[in-house]
Amino acid sequence: MAKLKTTDLKLFKFFLTFVKPYKGWVWLALLAMPFAIGSTLAMPWLIVKVIDEKLSHHDLTGFWGLIGLMALSVLVGYFADGVYTYSLQRTGQKSIADLRIAVFRHCLALPRSFYDHNPVGKVLSRLTSDMEALGESLAMGVLNLISDFVKTLGLFFFLLYLSWKLTLVVVVILLPVWGVTVVLKKKLRQTFNEAREALAEATAYLAECLIGIKTVQLFAAEEKVLTQFNRKNFRFLQAQNRNNTYDALLYSLIEGLTSVAMAALIWYGAGLILVGVVSIGVLVGFINTLNRIFVPIREFAQQLAMIQRAFSALEQVMVLLSEPLPQENRLSEAQERQLGGFESLVFDQVSFGYGKAGELALKKVSFSLEKGQRVALVGATGSGKSTILRLIYKAYEGYQGSIRLNGIELSTIPRSKMLALTSLMQQDVYLFNEPVGFNIALGLELSPEAIREAAQAVNADPFIEALPGGYDFKITDNGKNLSSGQAQLVSFARSMAKPADLVLLDEATSSVDSITEEAIQKATTRIFETKTVIAIAHRLSTIEHSDLILVMKGGEIIERGTHPELLAQRGYYEQLLNHLTQEQPLEEAKALGS
Incomplete structure (x- = not known):
């Protein structure tokens, strides 16, 4: 300060x-x-x-x-x-x-x-x-x-x-x-x-x-x-x-x-x-x-x-x-109507760095996303995947280039409006010392039925009902009385409770039991079927069901295409598959792309 x-x-x-x-x-x-x-x-x-x-x-x-x-x-x-x-x-x-x-x-x-x-x-x-x-x-x-x-x-x-x-x-x-x-x-x-x-x-x-x-x-x-x-x-x-x-x-x-x-x-x-x-x-x-x-x-x-x-x-x-707050711009009536729902997102030569004199986390990144599409971001740690999501939901500003949502420059859109249009599923889960229902409805006025529907959408309802008290079960110490997979599902339900068309998904890399893993996979598949998604993918099933895969390294997109197209290139993407959490051996993954 x-x-x-x-x-x-x-x-x-x-x-x-x-x-x-x-x-x-x-x-x-x-x-x-x-x-x-x-x-x-x-x-x-x-x-x-x-x-x-x-x-x-x-x-x-x-x-x-x-x-x-x-x-x-x-x-x-x-x-x-x-x-x-x-x-x-x-x-x-x-x-x-x-x-x-x-x-x-x-x-x-x-x-x-x-x-x-x-x-x-x-x-x-x-x-x-x-x-x-x-x-x-x-x-x-x-x-x-x-x-x-x-x-x-x-x-x-x-x-x-x-x-x-x-x-x-x-x-x-x-x-x-x-x-x-x-x-x-x-x-x-x-x-x-x-x-x-x-x-x-x-x-x-x-x-x-x-x-x-x-x-x-x-x-x-x-x-x-x-x-x-x-x-x-x-x-x-x-x-x-x-x-x-x-x-x-x-x-x-x-x-x-x-x-x-x-x-x-x-x-x-x-x-x-x-x-x-x-x-x-x-x-x-x-x-x-x-x-x-x-x-x-x-x-x-x-x-x-x-x-x-x-x-x-x-x-x-x-x-x-005295610390300055982000400035919220006022939208015109035409812009309000234009942002009534998600239609498209365009990154055009976007560069960004976290420090004033630090190395750029993104370097001239360009891609587009249309309503109903699924984009997977893959790459090693520090390649810039999370930075893309952070810029979209306006955790950080001051980027170079252009990011346009429905044709409107992102820097001119109020953060509150952007958050209303997007739903973020984070890898880092934070749960409050409150009942499960409170943690799902966080920030929203939801009925018990709406909370239950959000949990059912990500297959979290069965395990929640099995808890003592069900949705009134009190979570303690950031979810220490739940398994890591259960905590992830509650976080998924929180995101699904929000009526947003665009989902920003950061898949968890932590290991979970096979039953919870299956529930997470079903939840991710359902999200991919019903929402427009940009996902930082760590599971092969998530990657191969994407319409577009962006392979990142050093803040740049070095390869792009579908799963079969990238496998056919036998480049950096193939190397990354050896380090991802896979459902199948690499040889089976190659077979899927042939």
């Missing part, structure tokens, strides 16, 4: 866009704020009144009334603070929940090329640990800071009202605090950013290791993996330690200066009392007010650390949200 230049104000404005829907709760908090500030200011004023007007003159007239006002001030302050805190917490948590949904929606829309260069674990940390940091910090940190600032400002003016000379002492002491805080704030932000990035890398590596734990154990690589994780974890620990150092330094500095200020005020104030410049009540009220000022100032160090943690997390989230 790229770096993004931001400021705290820009980050806060970004967060406010998610706060806006809950502005009613913010207004409630703002309405409670004057009562909280008023009660805070009333207490020291009442203390001065009690000492100077009542206790100093031994006059108890109205004394208990003032005490009652002090009690009322405390109660009002508690209630107002409670309303203020609850309103802001509710606003913050709801805003962060909306932000989490927005980030996840953005992640779902990001192109495949983004995930080729960014580990899933790193993206996951944006949705988990970064959101957690926001929930703990930004929801209350920034908003409490505003409240404390207003309270401190009001108390400061009250100090001026009591004694400008004593206030001047406070200002002289607080100026160095402000200067040091500015410096440490930058350091805190820097170390928080380093810690978030280190944590994201460690999380990404941890996710990869846990997903591939069976492979790690199979090759006895536990120590090697642990060593690598220790390096990443140590980097995070170092960043956290640097952050804690600056955090502790900021807090101890403010705490120390607070004590110095209190001592200086008592010493200087006592001298003013002796010369009759201020009264005892003023000094007591001043110290009480100053203590109320220093409480938020002491908390300011912690709040500042929390806010920097929040802004650091928010900056990482903004970087993710």
Whole structure:
């Protein structure tokens, strides 16, 4: 993910866009704020009144009334603070929940090329640990800071009202605090950013290791993996330690200066009392007010650390949200009608590479497909077969040459429209921890009858009915409670549930039992009979029933024709047959072509 230049104000404005829907709760908090500030200011004023007007003159007239006002001030302050805190917490948590949904929606829309260069674990940390940091910090940190600032400002003016000379002492002491805080704030932000990035890398590596734990154990690589994780974890620990150092330094500095200020005020104030410049009540009220000022100032160090943690997390989230999404073009009415169903697909001198300066995965590939035809792609690993399918369903863009669907350039067709016209049967099966029926109907609103019909179309219904609960049987751990062939059939059924004319088939190469193999073969044969198909073929039965076979090597089509025609050439195609998963020996395959 790229770096993004931001400021705290820009980050806060970004967060406010998610706060806006809950502005009613913010207004409630703002309405409670004057009562909280008023009660805070009333207490020291009442203390001065009690000492100077009542206790100093031994006059108890109205004394208990003032005490009652002090009690009322405390109660009002508690209630107002409670309303203020609850309103802001509710606003913050709801805003962060909306932000989490927005980030996840953005992640779902990001192109495949983004995930080729960014580990899933790193993206996951944006949705988990970064959101957690926001929930703990930004929801209350920034908003409490505003409240404390207003309270401190009001108390400061009250100090001026009591004694400008004593206030001047406070200002002289607080100026160095402000200067040091500015410096440490930058350091805190820097170390928080380093810690978030280190944590994201460690999380990404941890996710990869846990997903591939069976492979790690199979090759006895536990120590090697642990060593690598220790390096990443140590980097995070170092960043956290640097952050804690600056955090502790900021807090101890403010705490120390607070004590110095209190001592200086008592010493200087006592001298003013002796010369009759201020009264005892003023000094007591001043110290009480100053203590109320220093409480938020002491908390300011912690709040500042929390806010920097929040802004650091928010900056990482903004970087993710700044990743560009594929642009969806609008089709004209004529084009919509033209794409009402599949008619033809043409590749004309198409070249494509995954990296900006990398080797081309496809080099001037040309072929055409008409409705009802079956095309098989054969070739060694890395020859470009999967790249052709990826370009068709628009997992990647930026190709050179021309790809036309029903005569319309593919780059101008919205991906959503293309996905509606095609159905992809992948070799890599992913099943969710949900019932079989849910996995078949994924992304579609289907009735139980429609789900069953899709399963019957690929001969998956018999084994599903035999499962405990049938279509309500819950799949776990990406299909670990099914055989590999059964999982493949569920994936086939998912593709057949989609009413698409063009099927993109990537045949599985994994070995399965003979019964499941037969079911897969029947399912593939039925798909070939009823659909227009482009298949990455690994089985001879799939290849020989194709209308056109494209033999690929190094990103180019080096041979093309039907099964008998290619066998007659005795070229690269014949060599590939020795490495494909065959139903029959090679000599029988040759006999079929004679």
